[in-house]
Amino acid sequence: MSADTAAAAGASLPPPGEAMVRRSSGEQAALYIRRLIFDGRLRQGDRVPQDEIARTLGVSRIPVREALLSLEREGWVTIRPHRGAFIGSLDEAAVRDHYALYGLVYGFAAQRATERSTPELVSRLGAVCDRLDGEDDPAAVARLNREFDGLIMKTASSPRLRAVLRAMVGIVPGNFFALVPGAVEVERAGSRTVLQAIAAGDGGAAAGAYATMLQRQGDLVADLFKSRGLFTARDEAGAGGR
Secondary structure, three states, X not given: OOHHHHHHHHHHOOOOOHHHOOOOHHHHHHHHHHHHHHOOXXXXXXXXXXXXXXXXXXXXXXXXXXXXXXXXXXXXXXXXXXXXXXXXXXXXXXXXXXXXXHHHHHHHHHHHHHHOOOHHHHHHHHHHHHHHHOOOOHHHHHHHHHHHHHHHHHHHOOHHHHHHHHHOOOOOOOOHHHHOOOHHHHHHHHHHHHHHHHXXXXXXXXXXXXXXXXXXXXXXXXXXXXXXXXXXXXXXXXXXXX
16 A cells, blocks of 8 residues: 555545543554554555544544654654654564563563562462463453463552553554464463462562563564564565574
8 A cells, every 4th residue: 555545545444443442542543553554454654544544433633643643652653744644664673672671571570579479479370370271262361461460560569660561552453362373372381480480489580481471472473463564575684584
């Protein structure tokens, strides 16, 4: 899709979907634009059809502009004065770095949680892992993932960590475990390894297990994006193979 045809395609934009529920208008717009990129409806160099997106979402252009500012900070779009917003190039290294950073943040939380661990925490994390082992529904896996991470963040008891996580935005537009093949298996194995490290009182191992799990999730996302043609030829030529 060229920059000239992108705006015309706006008339056939897909509906926003259930993932938009309980989000602010700006967050809805940002998630929706990420989904358009993920689905290949908007590609590198395309102009973002702001009016059509606003009509599709039933919002004014203000939340769409807010979303574009946020997406520019994340590297998804480039805003050109008096010309509009255009889809930027996705970088495979940036995708992998995104998950490596998640691993560092959650790893730090796991280390802190290990220092403050109680038998109750180990028991509750173990119960989540047991439920993960028998669960294949992506929505249920996502809930269990949030419960596991939430227990660790609560035990770590670090407002600063929570602030850092709030500033980090997921790059997969939708249920991660439904969209990324292999993600459920990585989550099961990784969460169990984190639990074992916390139960053993080894904060360093818990941090390392989280980092490894998130790195593997990042590998899956990079492979998925590559299979969808979301990386430019230049990015693919410069990236190392797996």
